[in-house]
Amino acid sequence: MIRQKTISKNVSIKGIGLHSGETVKLTLKPGKPDTGIVFVRKNKKRNCEIKVNPFVVSDTKLCSTLKKDEFKIMTVEHIMSALYACAIDNVVIEVLGTEIPILDGSSNPFIYLIQSAIPVEQDVDKKFIRIKKALKFEVDGKFAMLEPYEGFKIDFSIEFPHPVFANRNNQIVIDLYKDSYFDEIARARTFGFMQEVEFLRSNGLAKGGSLDNAIVMDEYKIINNDRLRYEDEFVRHKVLDAIGDLYLGGHPIIGKFTAFKSGHEINNQLLRLLMNDKSAYEIINIDQDQTIFDQVNIHNQKLENNFNEVMV
Numbered sequence: 559m560i561r562q563k564t565i566s567k568n569v570s571i572k573g574i575g576l577h578s579g580e581t582v583k584l585t586l587k588p589g590k591p592d593t594g595i596v597f598v599r600k601n602k603k604r605n606c607e608i609k610v611n612p613f614v615v616s617d618t619k620l621c622s623t624l625k626k627d628e629f630k631i632m633t634v635e636h637i638m639s640a641l642y643a644c645a646i647d648n649v650v651i652e653v654l655g656t657e658i659p660i661l662d663g664s665s666n667p668f669i670y671l672i673q674s675a676i677p678v679e680q681d682v683d684k685k686f687i688r689i690k691k692a693l694k695f696e697v698d699g700k701f702a703m704l705e706p707y708e709g710f711k712i713d714f715s716i717e718f719p720h721p722v723f724a725n726r727n728n729q730i731v732i733d734l735y736k737d738s739y740f741d742e743i744a745r746a747r748t749f750g751f752m753q754e755v756e757f758l759r760s761n762g763l764a765k766g767g768s769l770d771n772a773i774v775m776d777e778y779k780i781i782n783n784d785r786l787r788y789e790d791e792f793v794r795h796k797v798l799d800a801i802g803d804l805y806l807g808g809h810p811i812i813g814k815f816t817a818f819k820s821g822h823e824i825n826n827q828l829l830r831l832l833m834n835d836k837s838a839y840e841i842i843n844i845d846q847d848q849t850i851f852d853q854v855n856i857h858n859q860k861l862e863n864n865f866n867e868v869m870v
């Protein structure tokens with residue numbers, strides 16, 4: 559039986575918000591079994607707890623934003639992706655600010671943060687969302703779909719009318735129970751276009767964006783001096799985002815996710831479609847299916863090895 563996991567101690571990190579430009583302090587704290595991932599927005603007057611689920615996502619134009627009452631927390635997708643990768647089920651994330659820090663634009667720094675808090679098993683069975691029926695959300699020629707599959711496979715394609723994407727691999731297929739998130743996905747950074755950045759800045763957004771936390775392109779080329787971390791870093795980052803967006807469902811998905819030019823909005827709409835259709839999924843413990851049990855065990859073994867490598 560696969561057990562739920564949390565972290566064994568508090569850890570904090572400070573960084574700037576990509577859109578707000580403000581310095582944010584983030585503290586991860588252990589969570590009790592079956593309490594899930596809970597963001598706590600702290601301010602002078604009171605604290606607001608937001609437990610993740612697809613329906614608290616309020617704005618997806620540039621990032622995934624959670625909202626409850628007058629409180630909001632922007633850019634949750636990268637830390638959610640890291641929590642998925644580290645198999646964390648229960649954690650409290652205290653945020654002093656309105657946005658999760660962007661750090662280097664990937665999920666890698668969050669993985670180090672989680673690992674430094676030493677993940678531990680809890681005495682309760684882990685739950686998974688198993689897809690039972692194919693569902694698709696499509697708009698303006700872009701789509702995302704979920705369908706039954708014994709594992710967690712992602713098939714993601716992007717398309718941009720820009721010279722940087724010509725002659726580049728713009729599609730990736732990855733099975734998260736077989737391939738390593740840490741090797742294949744974790745280091746892929748956010749990207750954007752100079753013209754877009756100028757427009758966003760004039761609207762008070764992307765204030766914290768810089769070449770230290772994003773790959774930026776002008777009309778013709780990448781303007782960062784450092785090399786790409788993967789030849790197809792762009793599509794890999796879209797996978798990183800999608801994993802984080804889907805983990806807002808509260809449990810890991812067992813199924814296949816296929817996306818064409820999808821982003822936070824479409825990912826979230828698909829997840830809402832799923833959660834609103836009880837015949838499309840079931841919540842299971844993993845020993846109910848031996849094939850997946852074997853895959854998840856291999857995945858967990860890889861996680862242990864990876865932690866050990868980092869911690870020595």
Ligand SMILES: [Zn+2]
Nearest residue numbers: 635636748799
């Ligand atoms: Zn992202």
